[in-house]
Amino acid sequence: MKRALTALTIALSLTLPLSAFAKNNVVVVATGGTIAGAGANSTNSATYTAAKVPVDALINAVPQVQELANVRGVQALQIASESITDKELLNLARQVNDLAKKPDVNGIVITHGTDTLEETAFFLNLVVHTDKPIVVVGSMRPGTALSADGPLNLYSAVALAAAESAKGKGVMVLMNDSIFAARDVTKTINVHTNAFASQWGELGSVVEAKPYWFRSSVKRFNNNSEFNIESIKGDTLPLVGIVYGSDNMLPQSYLALQQAGAKAIIHAGTGNGSVANYIVPTLTKLQAEGVQIVRASRVPQGLVLRNAEQPDDKYGWVVAHDLNPQKARLLTALALTKTKDAKEIQRMFYEY
Ligand code: GLU
Numbered sequence: 001m002k003r004a005l006t007a008l009t010i011a012l013s014l015t016l017p018l019s020a021f022a023k024n025n026v027v028v029v030a031t032g033g034t035i036a037g038a039g040a041n042s043t044n045s046a047t048y049t050a051a052k053v054p055v056d057a058l059i060n061a062v063p064q065v066q067e068l069a070n071v072r073g074v075q076a077l078q079i080a081s082e083s084i085t086d087k088e089l090l091n092l093a094r095q096v097n098d099l100a101k102k103p104d105v106n107g108i109v110i111t112h113g114t115d116t117l118e119e120t121a122f123f124l125n126l127v128v129h130t131d132k133p134i135v136v137v138g139s140m141r142p143g144t145a146l147s148a149d150g151p152l153n154l155y156s157a158v159a160l161a162a163a164e165s166a167k168g169k170g171v172m173v174l175m176n177d178s179i180f181a182a183r184d185v186t187k188t189i190n191v192h193t194n195a196f197a198s199q200w201g202e203l204g205s206v207v208e209a210k211p212y213w214f215r216s217s218v219k220r221f222n223n224n225s226e227f228n229i230e231s232i233k234g235d236t237l238p239l240v241g242i243v244y245g246s247d248n249m250l251p252q253s254y255l256a257l258q259q260a261g262a263k264a265i266i267h268a269g270t271g272n273g274s275v276a277n278y279i280v281p282t283l284t285k286l287q288a289e290g291v292q293i294v295r296a297s298r299v300p301q302g303l304v305l306r307n308a309e310q311p312d313d314k315y316g317w318v319v320a321h322d323l324n325p326q327k328a329r330l331l332t333a334l335a336l337t338k339t340k341d342a343k344e345i346q347r348m349f350y351e352y
Pocket of ligand 1: 032033034035050080081082112113114115116138139140141280
């Protein structure tokens with residue numbers, strides 16, 4: 001019997017490629033957030049300090065990840081994600097890009113605060129050229145809390161980053177068993193573990209370390225993107241600000257951004273990106289003075305339609321399509337590294 005088993009093992013090892021036995025190499029790039037947070041005691045699910053636990057402790061707290069892949073950690077940042085500026089974002093994108101180019105790296109997991117997780121994921125989706133899986137993951141409860149969600153999120157994120165089926169899917173966000181496309185995922189609630197959603201649905205789910213796929217994104221990303229972190233110099237992007245729409249708006253909110261040097265302003269308008277009649281003259285004046293106006297919406301679902309609420313062709317404005325204001329800010333900033341032409345910028349909004 002033992003002999004027969006040995007013969008079978010030898011026969012199998014002759015017919016299967018070596019890669020069938022080798023584990024993929026996954027790098028966990030830690031940036032801070034709640035997933036690296038710590039509270040005073042186990043009942044503190046909302047009162048805690050983010051960005052405390054170093055990457056090696058995060059990985060060691062989930063030893064099961066080593067069964068999925070050869071996992072090593074890199075501490076890129078240790079901050080709460082609301083404090084991320086262009087400087088940290090560009091720096092992180094360069095680190096991820098360098099890792100993705102290494103032949104011995106098969107997948108990358110980025111642990112991140114949930115507050116601006118969607119921005120980082122979208123930015124990497126636009127500027128890192130690779131087909132290797134890049135998975136951004138966070139948690140809503142610190143590791144010290146009862147029913148902490150970080151350990152399983154990290155385990156599933158490593159499984160996804162190590163999966164052959166996750167190649168070429170664009171940068172993904174893994175939260176609460178769901179796999180989302182970076183471009184349309186957003187944080188929708190600030191207290192529950194099912195905090196992330198996309199109006200177009202999830203790409204798939206990870207169950208017991210296996211990804212199950214249901215959709216794919218039809219938009220441009222990674223290898224198919226015209227933006228590339230390697231051709232962006234310095235540690236700032238063209239300045240783009242956001243003004244939140246409501247009743248009783250002030251022209252000064254837009255003018256202050258122009259004074260601060262903004263090259264574009266995202267109008268996070270009401271409804272279909274609508275603009276109050278008494279604000280229109282300010283926005284047309286800004287456009288004439290070279291500040292690109294982009295109409296987005298404060299409504300979390302739907303898409304802003306060109307020339308519907310406002311004559312965008314006449315004014316030279318751009319609509320953000322289905323991108324939320326914070327993602328519109330990043331795409332506009334990247335667009336402005338290439339062009340000032342409103343038609344070109346509009347094309348980019350439709351393609352990404
Ligand atoms: N505000 C912190 C951050 O975004 C903690 C929130 C979280 O990670 O859930 O990093």
